[in-house]
Amino acid sequence: MSSSSPCDNYVLDHWTHPNNLEMSVSYKYWDDCVDPEEMQLLWRDADVCKEWIDAGEKMGKKxxxxxxxxxxxxxxQTEMRAVxxxxxxxxxxxxxxxxxxxALxxxxxxxxxxxxxxxxxxxxxxxxIMQIAPENAExxxxxxxxxxxxIEGISTLLFRPFVNVYFGAAYLKWLSYCDGKERTEExxxxxxxxxxxxxTHKSTADFFQRYLSIKQSLLPKREEEISDALHTARQISVTSGSGEGWTYWDSRVSSEDMEELxxxxxxxKEWTRSGERRGRVRFSHDSEKRPYLSRVEVKAVAELIISRYFSKRGIKPTALAALAEVCSMRFVNGVRAxxxxxxxxxxxxxxLYKDVxxxxxKVMSVDDLYNPLVSMYFGxxxxxxxxQYEGRERSYQFIVQAYLCGPENVNLQETGPFWNKFQQAxxxxxxxxKDQGSCCVL
Known part of the structure; x- marks a missing residue:
């Protein structure tokens, strides 16, 4: 599904200083434009902490x-990278x-x-910082x-660094899959x-070259510093209730669903072997500290959702699990777009919630879809x-291709990379x- 967007006509031109423009706000301290939890995260970044102390700043003071x-x-640059x-x-x-x-x-x-x-x-x-239009943020x-x-009706909040970067990042993510197509970085x-x-117009070619040059010039952060910073961010997000809380299943999933799992x-068997306890079941994390589900967990979530809500529809748990493999590589947040x-x-x-x-x-925000069971249910x-697209029975090859690239982009004359990936998964x-020689979704 797609939504019409004011971003369709978004054009970023040269920027100017505020100079008494109507929406300008007055800040003097970091504490004026970030929340206390965000200040904690900044202080716990090793590079920011060193830079601020070297400049004579003290923790607990503005x-x-x-x-x-x-x-x-x-x-x-140090502050920007941390934010x-x-x-x-x-x-x-x-x-x-x-x-x-x-770099942007x-x-x-x-x-x-x-x-x-x-x-x-x-x-x-x-x-x-990211030159976001209030209309686009809304x-x-x-x-x-x-x-x-x-931020609706309070455009000046977009001057706050974390708020502005959040909506800039959200727009970048939207662009990376606009019109239902995976888009290149360029x-x-x-x-x-x-x-x-x-x-793809020549007028933006130089901008991309400047971007590449700046991106390459930015000093990479040492791997151990990234690990420490993300560990701190994860800890605070769990204890404060902000952000995701990606350490534990229990911070995302209801107690009823956890009991079912x-x-x-x-x-x-898997959770007992890894030493998990009720109320504190950890997500697995890869080397970059990104949370993901094991294949046992993915298949179990698929089986739970189908047995509850789709037992009469004939959807196979293995098909749902394979789609999760292709779509997100089993990462809780998803991957890329x-x-x-x-x-x-x-x-x-x-x-699907409102009209179908x-x-x-319930799905009230994008964060709800970071609950594995909610995502599986809507999948x-x-x-x-x-x-039953357009009122008629569809083949499983159509259904899989339509799920992965949109029903309007299905070409049953060609096998295509999506179908091949699904079969491998x-x-x-x-x-x-049990399933030798078969490949069935419904």
Whole structure:
């Protein structure tokens, strides 16, 4: 499913200093424009902590924002990198790279906190580090479910660094799969500059080359520093209730669903072997600290959802599990542009909930889809809807291809990479003795 977007005509032009523009706000300290939890995260970043202490700042006291020779507020490269890494970890883990955000901030605003520009052609103001238009931010909240910051009617909140970077990142993620197609980094960056229509136009080519140059010049953070920073962010997100809370299953999944999973014999065996306890079941994490499900967990979640809600629809748990493998590589957040375990985006889930009547789980924001069972439920709902697409029975090859690339893009004359990936993934979940020679979704 897709939503019409004011971002379709988003054109990022040169920025200007605020100079008494209507939406400008007055900040002096970091504490004026971030929450206490965000300040904790910044202080716990080793590089930020060193930079601030070297500048004479003290923990527990207000921290001055930097000013350039013209008196304009800006983030240092160290601060910018920390903000980007925290936002990505809390809200876009496994979906975006923080260096993409940092490189864009260098170009579009020079990291100026109050950079502001009015585009006479589109009659839109673009503000803050990532030069976000308030209309676009409100669209991301309203239609795409990005609701960690409520900014509707309060445009000045977009001058706050974490808020601005959050919506800049959300827009980048939307661009990476706009019109239902996986997009290249070059397309995304050029579309961020000139809008989707200019993503392949010569007018945005130089912008992408500048972006690549700046991205390569940014000093990479040492691996152990990234690990420490993400560990701290994860700890605070769990204890404070902010962000994701990606350490434990129990922070995402209801107690009722957790009890069902504990009763699954294979899950019980796996969790007992790894020393898990009721109320504190840990997600597995890869080397980059990204949470993911084991194949045993994926198959169990699929079986639970189907037995509860789709037992009469004939959907096979192995098919759902294989789709999760292809869509998200089993990452809880999803991967790249795909949201959640089943790669179901918020507009599609909201449409299934409101219009199709799939209401076993509520979906009020994109964060709801980071619950593996919610994502699996809406994935199964979409699969069932596709099986009767345009009022007629569909083949399993059509259903799988439609799920992965959209029903309007299915070509049954060609096998295609999506179908091949699905068949390969299916081998991980099907019992070769029981399912030999078969490949069935419904």
């Amino acid at each position: 921290v001055l924002l930097s000013r350039d020779p013209e008196g304009q507020l800006y983030l240092t 980007a890494e925290i936002v990505v970890h809390l809200h876009f883990n496994s979906q975006l790279a923080s260096d993409m955000i940092c 901030a260098e170009i579009v605003s020079d990291r100026q906190l109050q950079a502001e520009h009015y585009d006479r052609k589109t009659k839109q103001a673009r503000i803050g 669209w991301l909240v309203r239609e795409m479910g990005y609701r960690n910051y409520e 397309f995304v960056i050029r579309a961020y500059k000139g809008g989707i229509k200019k993503a 504990w009763r699954h014999p294979e899950v019980l 795909r949201t959640g375990l089943m790669g179901i985006d918020y507009p599609t889930a909201a449409w 009547g799939c209401r076993a789980y 199964a709902s979409y699969l069932a809807w596709l099986s 299916l081998c991980y979940y099907e019992d070769p003795k």
